[in-house]
Amino acid sequence: MNPVNYLYLAALLFAIGASGVLVRRNAIVLFMSVELMLNACNLALVTFSRMHGNLDGQIVAFFTMVVAAAEVVVGLAIIVSFFRSRHSASVDDASLMKL
Amino acid sequence: MEALIGLLVGAPLLGAAVLLCGGRRLDRTGHWLGTALAAASFVIGLILFIDMLGREAEQRAMHQHLFSWIPVADFRADVAFQLDQLSMTFVLLITGVGTLIHLYSVGYMEHDERRRRFFGYLNLFLAAMLLLVLADNYLLLYFGWEGVGLASYLLIGFWQHKTSAATASKKAFLVNRVGDIGLAIAVMLMFTTFGTFTFGPVLESTGAAGEGKLTAIGLMLLLAACGKSAQVPLQSWLGDAMEGPTPVSALIHAATMVTAGIYLVVRSGAIFNASPDAQLVVVTVGAVTLLYGAIVGCAKDDIKKALAGSTMSQIGYMMLAAGLGPIGYAFAIMHLVTHGFFKAGLFLGAGSVMHGMNDDVDMRKYGGLRKYMPVTFVTFGLGYLAIIGFPGLSGFFSKDMIIEAAFAKGGAQGWILGSCALLGAAITAYYMTRVMILTFFGPERWSKEGPDARHPHESPKSMTIPMIVLAVGSVGAGFVFDLNESFVHWLEPVTALEHGHPPMSAMTITAGTVVALLIGVGTAWAQYGRRPVPVQAPRGSLLTRAARRDLLQDDFNHVVLVKPGEYLTRGLVYLDHKVVDGFVNGTAASFGGLSGRMRRVQNGFVRSYAVSMFGGAVLLLAATLLMRAV
Numbered sequence: 001m002n003p004v005n006y007l008y009l010a011a012l013l014f015a016i017g018a019s020g021v022l023v024r025r026n027a028i029v030l031f032m033s034v035e036l037m038l039n040a041c042n043l044a045l046v047t048f049s050r051m052h053g054n055l056d057g058q059i060v061a062f063f064t065m066v067v068a069a070a071e072v073v074v075g076l077a078i079i080v081s082f083f084r085s086r087h088s089a090s091v092d093d094a095s096l097m098k099l
Numbered sequence: 100m101e102a103l104i105g106l107l108v109g110a111p112l113l114g115a116a117v118l119l120c121g122g123r124r125l126d127r128t129g130h131w132l133g134t135a136l137a138a139a140s141f142v143i144g145l146i147l148f149i150d151m152l153g154r155e156a157e158q159r160a161m162h163q164h165l166f167s168w169i170p171v172a173d174f175r176a177d178v179a180f181q182l183d184q185l186s187m188t189f190v191l192l193i194t195g196v197g198t199l200i201h202l203y204s205v206g207y208m209e210h211d212e213r214r215r216r217f218f219g220y221l222n223l224f225l226a227a228m229l230l231l232v233l234a235d236n237y238l239l240l241y242f243g244w245e246g247v248g249l250a251s252y253l254l255i256g257f258w259q260h261k262t263s264a265a266t267a268s269k270k271a272f273l274v275n276r277v278g279d280i281g282l283a284i285a286v287m288l289m290f291t292t293f294g295t296f297t298f299g300p301v302l303e304s305t306g307a308a309g310e311g312k313l314t315a316i317g318l319m320l321l322l323a324a325c326g327k328s329a330q331v332p333l334q335s336w337l338g339d340a341m342e343g344p345t346p347v348s349a350l351i352h353a354a355t356m357v358t359a360g361i362y363l364v365v366r367s368g369a370i371f372n373a374s375p376d377a378q379l380v381v382v383t384v385g386a387v388t389l390l391y392g393a394i395v396g397c398a399k400d401d402i403k404k405a406l407a408g409s410t411m412s413q414i415g416y417m418m419l420a421a422g423l424g425p426i427g428y429a430f431a432i433m434h435l436v437t438h439g440f441f442k443a444g445l446f447l448g449a450g451s452v453m454h455g456m457n458d459d460v461d462m463r464k465y466g467g468l469r470k471y472m473p474v475t476f477v478t479f480g481l482g483y484l485a486i487i488g489f490p491g492l493s494g495f496f497s498k499d500m501i502i503e504a505a506f507a508k509g510g511a512q513g514w515i516l517g518s519c520a521l522l523g524a525a526i527t528a529y530y531m532t533r534v535m536i537l538t539f540f541g542p543e544r545w546s547k548e549g550p551d552a553r554h555p556h557e558s559p560k561s562m563t564i565p566m567i568v569l570a571v572g573s574v575g576a577g578f579v580f581d582l583n584e585s586f587v588h589w590l591e592p593v594t595a596l597e598h599g600h601p602p603m604s605a606m607t608i609t610a611g612t613v614v615a616l617l618i619g620v621g622t623a624w625a626q627y628g629r630r631p632v633p634v635q636a637p638r639g640s641l642l643t644r645a646a647r648r649d650l651l652q653d654d655f656n657h658v659v660l661v662k663p664g665e666y667l668t669r670g671l672v673y674l675d676h677k678v679v680d681g682f683v684n685g686t687a688a689s690f691g692g693l694s695g696r697m698r699r700v701q702n703g704f705v706r707s708y709a710v711s712m713f714g715g716a717v718l719l720l721a722a723t724l725l726m727r728a729v
Contacts, residue, residue, distance in 0.1 A: 021709050095703030 006047040013040035025090045027079045031072070038068050100150050101163040103143050104180045104233060107190060110140040111225035118219030126215050130208070133218030134201040137225055141194035148187055156592050159184060162235060173294075181235030181298060185593040188432060189232040189362060192439045196354045197225050199565035203447055204346040206561035207454060217257060217344070224250035228355055232362060237286045237296040240363075244282060244327070247356045248275045254351060255343040267339035274336040278326015282363075285319035288312065302369040310374055317370050317377030321384065324360030328414050330388045335652045337411055338395070341403040345450030348403060353410050353446050354439040361414065361435055364421040365428045368594060372424055381422030382508070386519040389415030391650060393526035397533065398646030400636055401460045402449045405534050406442070409486065412523060413438050419516060420501045427504045428594035429587040434497035436586075437576050441485035441494060444569035448479030451562055452538060455555040456545065462537040463634050464553075466544040471555035474563045476539050478570035483535050485573035487528040487616055493577030495612075498524060503608050507599025517601075517608075521615050528619025536627045544634055 013036055020033030042061040049057030083089050114136035118129050125132065151159045160183035169176040182190070201221060208214045227246025234240040256268030289296050292308045305313060324330065329337035340352050351357070364371065364381060371378050389412045396408025413434070420431035453460060455472055469476040485492040488499065502524065506517035545553040557563070580586035587596055601608060638644070645651055700711075 018713060022706060022713065025706075091705045094705065 003047050003051050007044060010040045010044040010047065013037075013043065025092055027082070027089045027091050027094075030091060031075055031079070035068065035072070038064055100147065101161055103147055104161065104163045104182050105165060107140055107143050107147075107194075108180075108226050108229045108233060110136045110143070111222040111229070114222035115219050115226060118215055118222060121215075123215075129215035130201075130205050130218045133222050134198065134205060136222060137194065137198045137201045140225065140229070141191075141198045144187075144190045144194045147182065148191060151182075151184075151187060156588075159187075159592065168239075175295070176238045177236065177297075178239060179235045179297075180233040182233060183593050184590050185362075185366065185432065186232050188436060188590070190229060192436055193225065193228050193232070193355050196439055196443050196569070197221075197350060199568055200346045200350040200354075200443065200447070203349075203450070203562050203565040204344075206559045207346055207450055208344065213257075217254075220250055220253045220257070221346075221350070224254065224351060224356070228359070231359055235298055237289060237298070237301070241282055241286055244323070244359065245279065247351070247359060248272065248279065248327075251275070251340070251351050251356055254347040255340045257344055257347070258342070261342065263339075264342040267336075267342040271336040271340050274333050275326045278323045278333055281319040281322025281326065285316050285323065288316045288319065292316070298366070302367070305369045305373045310376075313370050313374040314377045317367070317374045318380060320363055320367050320370070321377065321381055324363050324418070325384060326360075327363075328357050328360030328418065329411050330360065330384050330415065330418055331391050334388065334391070334411055335649065335656055338399075338404050338407050338649055341401070341407050345403065345446060345453060348407070349443045349446030349450065352407065354443040357410060357414055358417065358435045358439070361417045361421055361431055364418070365431055365594060368421075368425070368428055371422070378422050378424060379512075382419050382512075382516055383422075385415050385417070385419030385422055386516055387415070388412065389419060389523040390519060390526070391415070393523050393530065394642070394646050395649055396530040397526065398639070398643050400463050402452065402462050402465075402534060402538065403446070403460055405462070405530060406445055406449060409445075409527065409530065410438075410442055412527065413442065413486070416498060416501050416520065416523065419520065420504055423504050423508055423516075423599075425595045425597040426507055426599035427501065429590045429596055430497060430500040430504055432590060432594070433580055433586050434494075434501055437485065437493035437497045437573070437580070440569050440572035440576050441482040444478055444482040444566060444573050445486065447562070447566045447569065448475050448482060451475040451558040451566065452479075452555075454558050454562070456553050459545075459553070462534065463632060463636060464545050465538045466541045466632070467539070468543075468555055469539040472557050474557055475566065478563075478566040479539070480535065481570040482573050483531050485577070487531050487620070488524060488612060489616070490609075490613060491578065493573050493575070493580075496577035496581045499609055499612050502612055503601050503605060504599050506601040506603070506608060509600075509602075513602065521611055524612055525615035525619040528616045529623045532620045532623035533627055536623065537632060540628065541632060544632065 017033045017035075017037030017040060020036065021030055024030055024033065042064050045057040045061045045064070047057075049055060049061075079089065082094060086093055114133050118125060118133055121129065147161075151161075160181065162179065162181050164177060164179040166178050167175065168178045201218070204214075204217065204221065208217050211217065224247060227243050227250055229243075231240055231243030231247060234243055252268050252272040255271050256264050259265045259268070286296055289301055292312050293301050293304055295301060322333075325333045337352060337357070341348055343352070371381065392408045392411030392413075392415055394408075396405050396412060399405040399408060417431040417434050417438070420427035420434065451472065452465065452468060452475060455468075455475075456465065459465075481492070485494040488495040498520075502517060502520040505520045506513050508516055545555070547553070590596070636647075639647070648654065
């Protein structure tokens, strides 16, 4: 199959993720959209790796996964504690620097 | 002997320093200290005078170099004194009349709790005035000139709790400042022209400078003289200066300080001799002022202001004589000295009257005081006879000489100046007779009972003795000076005497003067002696009303100088607010507005930041792709 199709898919996924980040209010959904964008990047990296015939892109994809995992850990913790204090998961409620 | 010259200035200066810094400890003795130091200065002056008489006329000038004041490369300004016949005359007048007035003030200021300070200022004045007449260069003279201005300011405003006194002193100071600028410019011009401002070199090398430059220097000197001597157009301050205590009016604003302008013109005679244009302006100023002051003096009901108008007019005579050149210098100084005697005496008399009348100055509320104040009456009367030029008294000799010299100027100028002087003599006789009648003759117009009651009484000895001495001087000085023309010959080495030739005989002119005097006295008697004097001043003719307002001098100044000045400052303030401040404030406001708009971007909503980032990334990407494509 033509590898360019994978790139189209990656762009589509990224666009979905980006629009999700921009239009949704719920922090969890936002988070999921970010993950979607990261994975779209990963797909693009792996595709380029395949197209160019070297492994650099795949290695970077691994790094991205590790960073994404760490981000999820920190980010979810923040969201949980935020939800505890505000009883809301809307990011628009978090527009102030302090309570 | 030279060493004594410094002491002349030093004694009163020491008095001023001790009295002004000594504090309340000196309250009980300070006035005697001040008087003693003034008297010491007078005694030193007498010793120097006798010493001077013992030498040949050409050898009489003495010099004393004290120290180098400002030595910078070629520029030299020294504190050095020159005592010649002209300075000597002034020294004796200043210290003599000064001592008498110190003595008078002891009684006059007895109930003033700030008497010590008053004497300190008086001594300061004496020191500054002596410095002025003893200086041997124009820069040191300028120092003394400012010193007397300061003393005058302090003493006019001595009762500064009265608003009128405070504003009067400010007015005197400001008007004098205009004249002082003239002196400053004259000194600078001298330095650029002659390279020095010592009297000797400047006055001997006038031939080397162009006439235009000399005229400029002469006119600037005249401006200075006009300010200090209250001559038109800078005369407005003298009437208000009468707010000061009466001894101050007598010493500073009648006998000595106001004649400093005459000293300046006579001292700078060589400059004026070489510039006929400047001389013409001097005589014009003199002639205008002598009539101006006389007319003002006719309309005033305030005894001191009437005398102030008279002072202005008499100094006008001196200015006129000084502008005539070598035929007039000696007579200007002679009239200055006799005027010093009789005008100081008249002011002290006026002070004595006020002392007995609870400081009331309105002559319309006097009348018939000769019974209550015999000594004041006699001394004032002698001063009165002297000033109107009663034959045989001092004013007669000096004024007659000036009128003669004015006619001797020659041509149409001589006739105009001579007639002005004669007319002035008639008006002088008129207003002085008016003062005399209103004060000492006629019915008693003051209230005798009620809260406003007056109890006229003779003044204490410390006040009457100086009045008696000055009255003797007013009677005798002219005769002594005229004996073999002794005064004129005494001044000859300094002022270079020339005899004028009037177009008619001296006897005719004298007769004319006497007729003018009789007309003046007769008119005044017809108006005030024969008819009762209303206590409330009648409305009077247009001229009378104008003269009461100093011939609209203040109104003129207000319209021509004060108002435009106000508009100018208002305009400048407007400019400052709107343009200068406007630019600064506008810049700040525009930055403030801009940052206010920028702040809205930082709204705290995470998704709007995300949009910015996203937009930015898209823009960068698009830009990169675009660059690639191109």
